[in-house]
Amino acid sequence: MSEINRQWIFSKRPSGPVDDSTFEYRESPRPEANVEAGEVLVKNLYLSFDPAMRGWMDDKPSYLPPVAIGEPMRASGIGQVIESSRPDLPEGSLVMGFLNWQEYALLDSNNAAQLHVLPEGTPPAMALSAFGGTSMTAYFGLLEVGRPKPGDTVLVSGAAGATGSVVCQIAKLKGCKVIAIAGSAEKCQWLKDDCGVDETINYREEDVAARLAELAPMSINVFFDNVGGSILEAGISQMADHGSIALCGAISAYNDLEPTPGPNNLMILVARRIRMEGFIMLDYLSRLDEFNTEFGTWFMEGKIKTREDIQQDFANIPATLSRLFAGKNSGKQLLKLADPR
Amino acid sequence: MSEINRQWIFSKRPSGPVDDSTFEYRESPRPEANVEAGEVLVKNLYLSFDPAMRGWMDDKPSYLPPVAIGEPMRASGIGQVIESSRPDLPEGSLVMGFLNWQEYALLDSNNAAQLHVLPEGTPPAMALSAFGGTSMTAYFGLLEVGRPKPGDTVLVSGAAGATGSVVCQIAKLKGCKVIAIAGSAEKCQWLKDDCGVDETINYREEDVAARLAELAPMSINVFFDNVGGSILEAGISQMADHGSIALCGAISAYNDLEPTPGPNNLMILVARRIRMEGFIMLDYLSRLDEFNTEFGTWFMEGKIKTREDIQQDFANIPATLSRLFAGKNSGKQLLKLADPR
Numbered sequence A, B: 001m002s003e004i005n006r007q008w009i010f011s012k013r014p015s016g017p018v019d020d021s022t023f024e025y026r027e028s029p030r031p032e033a034n035v036e037a038g039e040v041l042v043k044n045l046y047l048s049f050d051p052a053m054r055g056w057m058d059d060k061p062s063y064l065p066p067v068a069i070g071e072p073m074r075a076s077g078i079g080q081v082i083e084s085s086r087p088d089l090p091e092g093s094l095v096m097g098f099l100n101w102q103e104y105a106l107l108d109s110n111n112a113a114q115l116h117v118l119p120e121g122t123p124p125a126m127a128l129s130a131f132g133g134t135s136m137t138a139y140f141g142l143l144e145v146g147r148p149k150p151g152d153t154v155l156v157s158g159a160a161g162a163t164g165s166v167v168c169q170i171a172k173l174k175g176c177k178v179i180a181i182a183g184s185a186e187k188c189q190w191l192k193d194d195c196g197v198d199e200t201i202n203y204r205e206e207d208v209a210a211r212l213a214e215l216a217p218m219s220i221n222v223f224f225d226n227v228g229g230s231i232l233e234a235g236i237s238q239m240a241d242h243g244s245i246a247l248c249g250a251i252s253a254y255n256d257l258e259p260t261p262g263p264n265n266l267m268i269l270v271a272r273r274i275r276m277e278g279f280i281m282l283d284y285l286s287r288l289d290e291f292n293t294e295f296g297t298w299f300m301e302g303k304i305k306t307r308e309d310i311q312q313d314f315a316n317i318p319a320t321l322s323r324l325f326a327g328k329n330s331g332k333q334l335l336k337l338a339d340p341r
Helices: A052-056 A109-113 A124-128 A133-146 A162-173 A185-193 A208-215 A229-237 A267-271 A281-300 A314-325 B052-056 B109-113 B124-128 B133-146 B162-173 B185-193 B208-215 B229-237 B267-271 B281-300 B314-325
Strands: A004-010 A023-029 A040-048 A076-083 A094-098 A104-107 A153-156 A177-182 A199-202 A220-225 A239-247 A275-278 A308-312 A332-336 B004-010 B023-029 B040-048 B076-083 B094-098 B104-107 B153-156 B177-182 B199-202 B220-225 B239-247 B275-278 B308-312 B332-336
Touching: A004 A314, A023 A314, A040 A124, A076 A104, A076 A124, A094 A124, A104 A109, A124 A308, A124 A332, A133 A162, A133 A220, A133 A239, A133 A281, A153 A162, A162 A177, A162 A220, A162 A281, A177 A185, A177 A208, A185 A199, A199 A208, A208 A229, A220 A229, A229 A239, A229 A267, A267 B275, A275 B267, A308 A314, A314 A332, B004 B314, B023 B314, B040 B124, B076 B104, B076 B124, B094 B124, B104 B109, B124 B332, B133 B162, B133 B220, B133 B239, B133 B281, B153 B162, B162 B177, B162 B220, B162 B281, B177 B185, B177 B208, B185 B199, B199 B208, B208 B229, B220 B229, B229 B239, B229 B267, B308 B314, B314 B332
Parallel strands: A153 A177, A153 A220, A177 A199, A220 A239, A239 A275, A308 A332, B153 B177, B153 B220, B177 B199, B220 B239, B239 B275, B308 B332
Antiparallel strands: A004 A023, A040 A076, A040 A104, A040 A332, A076 A094, A275 B275, B004 B023, B040 B076, B040 B104, B040 B332, B076 B094
């Protein structure tokens, strides 16, 4: 076990995209847990990279406090408990939670209580993708916010991403027609071949608005939007009466310096009685069992395909975050730090 | 009874605001109803002027077909049946429906069946304002789409308008705190004195975003928006977690030549889990009884104040529509053509 703890510290709030000044590499002695006080020391194995992380960097009120300057960057991860006297978190157990950009995470009693212990035998990378927050976001966002009925047409943007690709597959399992928007021919092919979507639109090469007008003229019942901006606007134009738009995020705008104008066609929401609703996966944590039952069954039956894009090397952590915003990742963006003991 | 039927014909689709070329004055012989075929002739008494009328002029798919060029402009109105052999529409009865910009409306059997007979003793102007679609829009939009709880903070834009002022009063009756945005000191005073709102913002003289940040920092639970544009954006900024936005319309943008950008802060819908939903009063026509019971009681008890802005003279019909978009009306915009027999 290393005597040092490598960390990437959040050193400067970015205006616009993250750059070299946003994070600072630091080494400090590996911490020790005061196990009598309920503290836990976790060795990080995998880190998760999520579009929402860009929002956590802004000094704005949101569903989580902004990341503090001088602290390791906040990130979900999988780790292994290496010092603990807690019966709920025995040494050796694999846990998921906010473990942040560092090799070792020391959690006080309150934060330790927020960790989730992985069920025996779960592959750690899967816990962050197929079984993790990403799939929960897809599951609850689509079913509880979008609420498609069998036979509905479901539009998914950012469809080759970790969340989007699972949304596509859940919609297919629920008997919907799925139109997927993604950013490369390869991604579109994968969505057709592996995820079973009905139609794809490559937004880098095709006119999304025109293609939607062809594929689903005023007949999109549910739109699961990960992207925002012009893609959201194009989707709104072809919504069916009484449709719904589940707003998961807006990766197209996270790095903008100035706020970008919103869709210019919101009057369609009135004329077609559209519900557009934002959601946050954390609100559904109490319904984890429900998710595990239905989604877990699909997964075990091989009905959900996922891709993980697993980068390596502690030094690559900031660059791995940038892959996400450049659309370079194919599937869930992860970085592996270590194998479990 | 006049032998001629004066009409304002929709002659040219406007791009931008309505102008002198949009409507054309025409006189034709007064029609006669084929009463055996179920036709009905109605003499128009009052016309209603509503922001939605601008949308009906555009050649775009919407919840009603676009008004056809060469036909009288579509408008709700109150009239008196003067030729009929229908038991459901006896001669002399006062009716409400699409009677359009003309002195006499000849309705075929299908259209006649869409008319609503006013309950005995209803003052005709009231049927278009306090008891009409305007109040139904306020009632169902606020309660079914906005869904405020007692103690909630409710923001209303276009608050001195016919719909907005009723929304404010229903929200007060439901135990909410109400912030009203309107366009003159006089309108704000009326909202405070007669409608009982808690706070007002005069958008022509005050910085709406700054005032909302003071009055309800991130604590607007329900926003009933009639205006769109920058007012919608300002309201979104101060929404509380899990709030709702009932989109009734966007009078600020109806006359725009080019689509105007939407709110630049839709990510707040995600971070605060906001539901933004459009609605159309016509969807609630089947629930008229419900409305009559609760709202009618309030009205009879003097708990709802309304203002009617009643213009006169057939020649003034187009100019009266323009009053709405200039914000010149105080309360429900009507034009009186005749008294009932």
